[in-house]
Amino acid sequence: xxxxxxxxxxxxxxxxxxxxxxxxxxxxxxxxxxxxxxxxxxxxxxxxxxxxxxxxxxxxxxxxxxxxxxxxxxxxxxxxxxxxxxxxxxxxxxxxxxxxxxxxxxxxxxxxxxxxxxxxxxxxxxxxxxxxxxxxxxxxxxxxxxxxxxxxxxxxxxxxxxxxxxxxxxxxxxxxxxxxxxxxxxxxxxxxxxxxxxxxxxxxxxxxxxxxxxxxxxxxxxxxxxxxxxxxxxxxxxxxxxxxxxxxxxxxxxxxxxxxx
Numbered sequence: 483x484x485x486x487x488x489x490x491x492x493x494x495x496x497x498x499x500x501x502x503x504x505x506x507x508x509x510x511x512x513x514x515x516x517x518x519x520x521x522x523x524x525x526x527x528x529x530x531x532x533x534x535x536x537x538x539x540x541x542x543x544x545x546x547x548x549x550x551x552x553x554x555x556x557x558x559x560x561x562x563x564x565x566x567x568x569x570x571x572x573x574x575x576x577x578x579x580x581x582x583x584x585x586x587x588x589x590x591x592x593x594x595x596x597x598x599x600x601x602x603x604x605x606x607x608x609x610x611x612x613x614x615x616x617x618x619x620x621x622x623x624x625x626x627x628x629x630x631x632x633x634x635x636x637x638x639x640x641x642x643x644x645x646x647x648x649x650x651x652x653x654x655x656x657x658x659x660x661x662x663x664x665x666x667x668x669x670x671x672x673x674x675x676x677x678x679x680x681x682x683x684x685x686x687x688x689x690x691x692x693x694x695x696x697x698x699x700x701x702x703x704x705x706x707x708x709x710x711x712x713x714x715x716x717x718x719x720x721x722x723x724x725x726x727x728x729x730x731x732x733x734x735x736x737x738x739x740x741x742x743x
Contacts, residue, residue, distance in 0.1 A: 486562055495557060499521050501520055501521065503517070504516070504546055514541055514542070515541065516549055517549040517552070518538075519537065519538050521536050540552025542627060544627060551623075552620055552623045555623060559619050
């Protein structure tokens with residue numbers, strides 16, 4: 483009896499005659515990828531040996547490649563069940579005597595015990611069992627995928643919290659820098675006001691100094707005139723000689739007025 487060997491990848495399944503169909507849709511706002519691997523097998527089945535459709539599908543909300551992997555996992559599980567009599571039968575085990583994985587007499591007993599009555603007669607077809615097993619495999623794959631997504635979300639949340647904490651620290655530093663800048667601007671404005679006041683005082687002092695220099699110059703001129711008059715007085719013979727000239731008398735009066743001012 484030949485060994486049951488799992489397909490290593492989708493390409494291997496295609497090489498064995500399985501067709502690959504891929505599609506995607508949006509479910510509840512979440513993109514969902516689907517993959518179907520199927521092949522028509524001759525003989526066996528429940529239709530008198532006329533052949534049947536052997537198929538497995540997989541879904542994923544992550545990527546089309548993940549859906550392909552899930553479909554391949556389901557297909558390998560179905561092949562082990564179909565050819566090896568157990569869904570969990572290891573890859574490489576020998577085939578069973580016929581296509582349903584059990585001797586004919588056991589198969590008949592199984593078919594006799596797969597009739598379930600619930601308010602009527604419902605036949606549990608082997609294809610339904612295959613379908614339920616396939617759904618179980620897909621559910622396990624989806625569960626693992628969801629756990630991975632939760633772990634990824636936890637890591638993203640931790641990273642976001644760290645980023646928020648760093649942003650708060652930088653905001654506090656920025657606020658302190660703004661406060662220092664405001665204090666420096668206030669000090670600069672005070673210094674500018676002090677400089678303006680000092681410049682006004684300097685201009686006032688310079689104006690006053692100019693006026694004092696002019697008055698000093700006039701006083702020096704008057705002193706020279708008075709000295710000249712004193713020299714004339716000393717050189718005069720009599721008082722009449724001193725007052726004889728009206729020009730001398732006028733100069734003396736002007737000198738006295740200028741000096742007293």
